[in-house]
Amino acid sequence: MRGRPLLYTSYQADQALLNTTTKKVMLGLLLLVVATIPFQVIPGLDFLGSDDWLRLLSTTAIFVVGALGLNLLTGLAGQVSLGHAFFMGVGAYTAVWLGGPEDAPLLGLGLPIWIWLPAAGIVAALIGVAVGPTAVRVRGLYLAIVTLGLVFIGDYVFRNWDSLSGGAQVGRDFPPLQFRLWKEEEPLIDFTTPGTWFGVEVSGLAKSFFLLVTIAVVFTLLAKNLQRTRVGRAFMSIRDRDIAAEIMGVDEFGYKLLAFGISSFFAGISGALLASFVVRVIPERWDLFLSVQFIAIILIGGAGTVTGAILGSAFVVLLPRLVGDFTQWLQSVALGEGFGSAIANVFVATTPNDFGLVNTFAGIGPGLSVAQLNLVIYGLLIIGFLIFEPLGLYGIWLRIRNYWKGWPFTY
Amino acid sequence: MTSGLVVLAQATADGNAFAQMIVDGISFGAIYALLAMGFVIIFKSTSVINFAHGALTGLGAFLIAAFATVLDFPGRYLTFLPEWAQWTVNVLTALVAAALFGILLERVFLRPMVGEALFAVAIVTLGVDIVVRTITNDWIGTQPRPLGAPWGLAVVDLGWVRIAWSEVIQILVTIILLGAIAFFLRSRTGVAMRATAFDQETARAQGVNVGRIFSVAWAIAAFLAGVAGLFYSIFPRRATGVDQATAFIAFRAFPAVIIGGLDSIPGAVVGGFAVGIAESAANTYLTFDFLGNGFPGIVGYLLMMVVLLIRPYGLLGTPEIRRV
Numbered sequence: 001m002r003g004r005p006l007l008y009t010s011y012q013a014d015q016a017l018l019n020t021t022t023k024k025v026m027l028g029l030l031l032l033v034v035a036t037i038p039f040q041v042i043p044g045l046d047f048l049g050s051d052d053w054l055r056l057l058s059t060t061a062i063f064v065v066g067a068l069g070l071n072l073l074t075g076l077a078g079q080v081s082l083g084h085a086f087f088m089g090v091g092a093y094t095a096v097w098l099g100g101p102e103d104a105p106l107l108g109l110g111l112p113i114w115i116w117l118p119a120a121g122i123v124a125a126l127i128g129v130a131v132g133p134t135a136v137r138v139r140g141l142y143l144a145i146v147t148l149g150l151v152f153i154g155d156y157v158f159r160n161w162d163s164l165s166g167g168a169q170v171g172r173d174f175p176p177l178q179f180r181l182w183k184e185e186e187p188l189i190d191f192t193t194p195g196t197w198f199g200v201e202v203s204g205l206a207k208s209f210f211l212l213v214t215i216a217v218v219f220t221l222l223a224k225n226l227q228r229t230r231v232g233r234a235f236m237s238i239r240d241r242d243i244a245a246e247i248m249g250v251d252e253f254g255y256k257l258l259a260f261g262i263s264s265f266f267a268g269i270s271g272a273l274l275a276s277f278v279v280r281v282i283p284e285r286w287d288l289f290l291s292v293q294f295i296a297i298i299l300i301g302g303a304g305t306v307t308g309a310i311l312g313s314a315f316v317v318l319l320p321r322l323v324g325d326f327t328q329w330l331q332s333v334a335l336g337e338g339f340g341s342a343i344a345n346v347f348v349a350t351t352p353n354d355f356g357l358v359n360t361f362a363g364i365g366p367g368l369s370v371a372q373l374n375l376v377i378y379g380l381l382i383i384g385f386l387i388f389e390p391l392g393l394y395g396i397w398l399r400i401r402n403y404w405k406g407w408p409f410t411y
Numbered sequence: 412m413t414s415g416l417v418v419l420a421q422a423t424a425d426g427n428a429f430a431q432m433i434v435d436g437i438s439f440g441a442i443y444a445l446l447a448m449g450f451v452i453i454f455k456s457t458s459v460i461n462f463a464h465g466a467l468t469g470l471g472a473f474l475i476a477a478f479a480t481v482l483d484f485p486g487r488y489l490t491f492l493p494e495w496a497q498w499t500v501n502v503l504t505a506l507v508a509a510a511l512f513g514i515l516l517e518r519v520f521l522r523p524m525v526g527e528a529l530f531a532v533a534i535v536t537l538g539v540d541i542v543v544r545t546i547t548n549d550w551i552g553t554q555p556r557p558l559g560a561p562w563g564l565a566v567v568d569l570g571w572v573r574i575a576w577s578e579v580i581q582i583l584v585t586i587i588l589l590g591a592i593a594f595f596l597r598s599r600t601g602v603a604m605r606a607t608a609f610d611q612e613t614a615r616a617q618g619v620n621v622g623r624i625f626s627v628a629w630a631i632a633a634f635l636a637g638v639a640g641l642f643y644s645i646f647p648r649r650a651t652g653v654d655q656a657t658a659f660i661a662f663r664a665f666p667a668v669i670i671g672g673l674d675s676i677p678g679a680v681v682g683g684f685a686v687g688i689a690e691s692a693a694n695t696y697l698t699f700d701f702l703g704n705g706f707p708g709i710v711g712y713l714l715m716m717v718v719l720l721i722r723p724y725g726l727l728g729t730p731e732i733r734r735v
Contacts, residue, residue: 080530134716138723139731141460141529141673145665146719149712152662160703168704288662292537299534368549375545382538386531387523 015228017221034213038206054205056321061209061216062273063313067297068223068306069266074295075304076232077259078239080140083147084267084294086154089286090127091120091268092174092275093164099175106172107164112180117272124268125261132257151288158283171282174275177208208277215273219266224306226262235259236304296382302394311393319381320374327358327370427571432695433688438578440687441585442648443711445639446664447671447679448592449632455608455674456628459521460533464636465661466543467516471509471637472644472653473547476556478505495561506637513633514626516543522625548655557652560645581642588638589680592631596676600627608674636661663690666711670718672728681726686711 008014018024036042037057040049047053070084099116100108135146159168166172178187191207202210226232234255237245246252275281293316301312327348334344349359349367359367368376389395446464453461461467478484479501486497520539524532562576595601606614607624615621643660644653667686671678693707724730 078530080533134720138719141533142669142719142723144460144530144533145669146716148662148665149709149715152712153709156703156705156709159705292541295534295537368545372545372549376542379538379541379545382541383520383535386527386535386538387520390527390531 060317061212064216066270067309069263071309073263077235080144081147083150085290086150087264087267088271091124091271094123095120095272120272121265121268125265128260128264136256165283302392308394436688436691440684443664443667444683447667449635451679462536463540465658467636468640469658472640474505480559509637510630510634513629517629555651555654575647666715672725675727678727
């Protein structure tokens with residue numbers, strides 16, 4: 001059979017998770033790189049092991065979980081939801097209620113992570129199923145605005161429920177990533193402080209990085225497998241033509257509710273992890289912008305694909321950092337000499353009142369701040385991908401792959 | 412996000428609270444109705460759910476502030492006119508600029524998306540919203556920018572109810588605009604617009620210039636959004652002027668659209684006034700401590716959920732006929 005690509009002799013082989021050798025090799029390499037990142041052993045990639053990059057990569061892992069959830073709902077089942085941030089908030093506040101310290105003036109039961117983390121997902125899923133009937137009754141664009149309403153209602157509740165959220169603009173500390181059997185003083189495994197694992201020194205950030213990546217891998221497998229089974233196919237049939245799906249015996253109402261529930265479960269877990277990783281979170285964190293970020297993730301990555309959710313998360317989380325670095329570099333060029341400096345000067349302001357499209361001197365003079373530039377780039381990317389490459393980064397990858405598959409022929 | 416609604420009701424302990432509530436509600440409602448109507452006009456004629464409506468509102472209000480107070484253009488060349496007329500001319504110029512910007516947005520970002528899935532187009536407008544809102548906010552800066560309305564803080568006190576002059580003018584302007592739209596929809600372009608809303612391809616086959624209809628729809632919507640932004644940024648709503656939070660008013664007008672029905676212009680008006688009066692009632696009567704801050708801001712959404720449970724297509728919307 002060698003040398004005959006895409007020849008499968010059994011259904012199992014065709015539907016396998018890694019159905020080509022390339023995929024196996026690539027995944028193996030990726031896992032190897034990820035596992036060695038905190039130890040900075042691969043030359044050229046060792047900068048990824050620095051503290052700020054580890055923090056970004058851990059955040060990416062958290063966003064992957066949430067993005068997979070939205071991908072199931074929007075990408076697979078075709079239900080547009082702007083309410084993802086609300087379910088993440090529900091997860092986070094469930095976590096803090098169960099896992100927060102008991103003696104504080106704020107609500108908290110002091111339970112360990114193996115209770116609060118799954119509970120965060122389950123409570124979010126239950127609320128997802130509870131609002132489901134309204135959401136499932138309305139369709140398409142009405143649904144987008146109903147879920148938009150959820151974000152605003154949630155925002156109002158979180159801001160005003162002071163004993164749970166710590167109050168508007170104040171926030172509270174979330175339970176850290178520590179594994180306890182019950183409420184003992186010393187955690188069994190502490191993912192936030194440096195220590196030794198199997199004789200190797202690991203920093204606190206490296207530990208939480210490993211934990212979060214493991215969780216992300218587990219959820220990726222879950223999502224991928226869900227997509228390959230009866231449920232995933234039912235979701236896709238509803239997305240493609242709901243009445244036809246119903247005629248073929250797919251219970252539209254039930255599966256839509258299920259999609260809402262599973263998606264909210266992923267969102268709840270992601271929200272709890274995000275809050276726990278960031279430690280202190282204000283209730284305004286769970287706003288519309290977070291939802292839009294997740295929409296951006298699945299659109300930029302490629303709607304309906306697991307790979308896309310991962311690529312998109314990395315892209316959206318790392319973008320601010322890249323833009324910041326780029327602006328700094330541009331500024332250093334502008335302050336330098338020669339022709340390059342003249343060009344860079346148009347784009348970046350070198351003194352507070354200088355003209356420039358980007359101005360790093362906060363709030364003074366014309367020009368966008370770096371944060372605003374980030375927002376504009378987000379917006380333009382969402383627009384650009386939808387207009388020019390609706391399949392997102394995944395689509396770009398597909399085209400590159402297909403080009404080389406047939407090379408030197410065009411098909 | 413604060414509720415952003417300044418209510419005159421507290422000032423009239425001796426007045427009729429109910430009448431005051433209704434007057435305030437109509438005044439809020441007029442803003443929502445203007446926004447909702449622009450939204451519905453865009454949806455009906457171009458099948459685009461416009462999440463960038465907030466950005467258009469903020470931009471319109473900013474342009475008015477820029478033309479009326481900073482540039483004083485073209486009023487500075489019209490010194491023979493009284494002051495209020497100069498201001499009005501400035502505002503109209505700003506609104507025309509906003510309308511042109513609306514046309515530009517549609518042309519650049521939405522024309523390439525014609526025929527794509529409604530969802531994808533809606534998300535494009537989310538992207539447009541982020542871009543336009545961010546740039547507008549950068550122009551506005553950290554301080555609110557006053558719009559310089561000539562009637563200022565003047566209030567008519569009828570004894571049983573107090574109305575700000577700006578509210579009187581606002582309600583008059585809204586009625587005039589509603590009438591103008593109703594009239595416009597019966598004109599030749601309006602009929603073409605309704606034909607486009609019904610079926611774009613057939614309209615084209617009948618010789619309607621669909622692209623021009625899209626431009627007209629966006630221009631009208633941007634114009635209406637600018638008017639709404641104007642009345643939202645002056646006394647008695649936000650006396651300080653347009654600031655970075657102004658654009659969020661559109662998110663409170665979305666429930667009005669849904670309550671009325673996405674594709675119904677009368678529905679947008681009904682929904683707008685329903686949400687306005689509901690918010691005003693919440694402001695007046697639901698002042699319990701446990702409700703905390705900002706409850707009136709979500710009343711519209713709660714009302715929307717209830718309406719959707721009973722009528723999934725809004726009060727006056729057309730039920731979608733589903734074909735396989």
